[in-house]
Amino acid sequence: MTQAATYTLPAMHCGSCVARVERIIAAVPGASGVANLATRQVQVTAADMAPVVRALTEGGFAPQARDVALQVEGMHCASCVGRIEAALAGLPGVSHAAVNLASGMAHVTGTADSDALKEAIKAAGYSARVADGAPRGDLAARETEVARRRFILAALLALPVFALEMGGHLIPAWHHWIGAIMGHGASAWIQWALTTLILALPGRVFFAVGVPALLRRAPDMNSLVALGAGAAYLYSALVVLAPQALPLDARAIYFESAAVIVTLILVGRWMEARAKGRAGEAVRRLMRLAPAEAELLRDGAWVNVPLDQITAGATLRARPGARIAVDGIVREGASHVDQAMLTGEPMPVAKSAGDAVVGGTLNGQGALVYQATAVGEATMLAQIARMVEAAQSTKLPIQALVDRVTYWFVPAVLVVALVTVAAWLALGGGVSAALAAGVAVLIIACPCAMGLATPTSILVGSGRAAELGVLFRRSEALQRLAAARVIAFDKTGTLTEGRMAVQAFSGDEALRLAAGVESASEHPIADAIVAEAKARGLAIPEASGLEAAPGGGVSARVEGREIKVGNARFVGAEGATEALTTVYVSSGGAVIGQISLSDQIKPTASGAVSTLRAMGLEVHMLTGDAEAPALSVAEQLQITELHSELRPDAKAHLVGALRDTASVAFVGDGINDAPALAAADVGIAMGSGTDIAIEAADVVLTTGDPMAVARAHRLSQATMRNIRQNLGWAFGYNVLLIPVAAGALYPAFGLLLSPGLAAGAMALSSVAVVSNAVRLRRAG
Structure with a gap:
């Protein structure tokens, strides 16, 4: 029986490669192929794909391994699983085969054709078909x-x-x-x-x-x-x-x-x-969150269209009480959005112009107009479902x-x-x-x-975790996290908000003048000073002649005076506040005030640390920040194991050292955390972090809430206990x-x-x- 298959050939780079690939395939008896340079793929027709794959590999065009998901029918016990896996693993071109009795799915990695995989399963006494994307709930x-x-x-x-x-x-x-x-x-x-x-x-x-x-x-x-x-x-x-x-x-x-x-x-x-x-049921509930239709702005009028007709960049509207259709950015309106099913956050989150919204979340009492940024399989909802099902x-x-x-x-x-x-x-x-x-x-x-x-147990446990905003990218992370005895946190963006905020200042006049100077700056400290002045209703004066001194501060003329804002050396002040970042304000060479700032600790960070310690876990903080501000955060959170001024490679090395004595989970969110995330027994990335950190992690928290770490550990232990x-x-x-x-x-x-x-x-x-x-x- 003739089969058809499409293979990706990474080594196919030019027109001559295309011709060589087609000649190699034609030399195999009963086989023919058409290569496409643009997609680097070749469509093959043959009675048996194994000789074609072998000939391409020997010719220098090894097909790229691919993942095939098959829905298997007739499995009823672990013996069935073992026989199907053995049948699949014995096929040429199969590098890995895993069969899941609970879901009835077989996942195969390699170059073997799906028809050959189905025939192998049939020969083992079962039937199979390529998973067609039908919701698991329909199959169940x-x-x-x-x-x-x-x-x-x-x-x-x-x-x-x-x-x-x-x-x-x-x-x-x-x-x-x-x-x-x-x-x-x-x-x-x-x-x-x-x-x-x-x-x-x-x-x-x-x-x-x-x-x-x-x-x-x-x-x-x-x-x-x-x-x-x-x-x-x-x-x-x-x-x-x-x-x-x-x-x-x-x-x-x-x-x-x-x-x-x-x-x-x-x-x-x-x-x-x-x-x-x-x-x-957990994953099915997630997928049912997406509405069937959305309100789309088309030719100046709002019309209801099916979800699959929405493209990135489209302008959409969410009425009060309606679900957000796809991921997007709010352009008009203000409301509170319930994100509990995706993130585990118990309280609705305020949304206004410029804020991101996620498909499937529930809009509150206000109307929102938003621009689609991700649709279809690219939405967070779809990615979460894929991640959970993969685990x-x-x-x-x-x-x-x-x-x-x-x-x-x-x-x-x-x-x-x-x-x-x-x-x-x-x-x-x-x-x-x-x-x-x-x-x-x-x-x-x-x-x-x-x-x-x-x-x-994995099926239910990982699904429940997803409901609570914890995504296990790999199921083995469940077992490793349950065994973790040390939880090591990054500081900035993990335990703290990752943005500066004014903690104290010596009078409205100093704050007002400093805000005038800093209003033209893009430095995080400048943003915090301006935000504080606005929050207090102070009139921010205009500044001219702004000059920046790297590593020192900025100066400008404000209301006819020379105003400097910066560190003690820059403005000529003496003394400094140890724990907080402090900037000084001078007018005409005389210091008129000071403003103390720090990275704000997340509201749930203290509760998360105390909960983890109550669970018998050892909590460390690893940060690249200076010792003084890091010590301030550690003291407020009652973390005794502090490691500051660490470069990314030093973080990873320290995690490795900790692993010599106990199983370690590292929690981070930034690019600089990726080596430590990869070095830990379990890497946990904040969903608010960078893509690089998330890719290096085994577990992803869909929110930036440190308390989710405790939930993840508790769930992993409950799942392993259930398995035992x-x-x-x-x-x-x-x-x-x-x-x-x-x-x-x-x-x-x-x-x-x-x-x-x-x-x-x-x-x-x-x-x-x-x-x-x-x-x-x-x-x-």
Whole structure:
């Protein structure tokens, strides 16, 4: 079958390269290609892409690795995950493959074509399609509805089977009544017919997937169910058709076991699908924030248009109570905007001309006219959703151990089941008891719970974090942040606002004259002085003849006087304030006042530091600022571990030194913080910071709120605790109950677990794991 694929070739730089690429492809039997120099891509048609990729690589035009997302259907346990990953990793051109049971997604990196990836998954016994961007909620809803219908049909058919066979055990008269009305032979035939319908219709999924997997010697959870239910069904059919072939005491039928097994496992999958749907609700709620339409200014009139028709630069309007459609800059109006769902900020934020607004946030009582700056996939909302889903699709280091164990789990269960049957027969337990114990072992084993334990917790935990303004760019950051014992903060822009503000001054006259001189300057200190004068309603005089002295200050003529504003040396003053930045004001050579400024501490910084210390964490402050102002901030925040006057490389080196004694998380926001962010066990970037800092970080806080660091740490610990609970339950369940199913309690207590009860326990095991993970929706 002919396939088509598009590859990016970074080494294709000129027209001759284009010709060479097309010749290389044409030399591969059955292949053809058209190269495009402008996009540096080549469109290839071939029966097999592997030889084409190999020929291009050998010819010096190695295709660029790309990421392909596939929606996989038919996965139900961790064994499924292991087999699909092994099938994908074995393909030529695949450098990395990760499958997530909770989301049903496979993420593949490499040069292999998507058709080849789908064929490999199909050969492993599953089906897949390239993810089409359909909201995960739609996929989850469809999965839940299919599972619900299967369960309802199975339950309707299983109820008469159960009543006919088990009713007599509950009500002795029922047994005699059945015998009198239809006869026990007719009852067995009815049970056979109904059970056949159950296995052929709603239960067909177990055989359609499980039997081929068994024949490929790669059994999975479906194989266990197919073997267990199939064994009970075939043995019972033999009893009905040829009872003389079996000893008298072995002529029991187990149709109700086969029917109940399938029904209970189907109800478990329905409940599991519902719980998994709730697990991914956080990202779906984020995506639903964007309105379907927006008010666009077109030809002088306001018109409603679909969101996909808005382009960057368009002028839009948000009426009171409406949602902001896309990211933009306010041009007219004033209002308060509720950004809680994106940033975790509890209070609406004031917005006026010049302020940025984010798509999906809720406008308050005022009308805003804004200009679109980012639309579609470029909006913050879309980026957040992508970032969260990327984190949800990756695996924690702890998952690697789980995957190795569960890969061999199903074959081990098959061996245990065979040994169980053989032991019962050898010890004279009888065929019926041996069959019941063997089937119970097959059914009660639950690799589903083990496979869901980690990814479901990540799914819910990272989604909840996004709601609170914490974005884990990589899921392993969850595990590393939970283990962090040292939180190292940058100062400027992280614990402080990153802008100067007047703290004290020696009279309105000095402030007024200084503002007049500084009004023409663009220095941060000048901005703070002018802002303070305006805030106090002072009339700012005009200045002329402005002259700047680098490293000293500025001077100008104001109201006929020579006014200087600067440091003590520049104006001829003596003494200085140690902790604060101080500028002096002189008139005609005489000092008439001083103004003290400092970088303002963020309102939540003190609470964040005290909260982190209360959590048992060690808090450090690393800054490039001078010792005196850094010490002032540290003292106000009660941070005892202060490191000041650090260059970017020194920050990174210090973080590395701290890592020698404990796991370190570094929090920063600037370009100069990027090396330290990369050097830490976990880098946490303020969303208000630079793109470089954000790219170097593992965790992004969508606000500049230091308290979000405490929330992030608390959430990471809650998620890891949840994962440990899930894994403890999943492994403990199997370790304890598989021996019980095999009959370990029978010699001492006479207890033997029926296949039906085993099916119920197995179904509840998966539901328990997913339900426990869903509790993280309330964390933080």
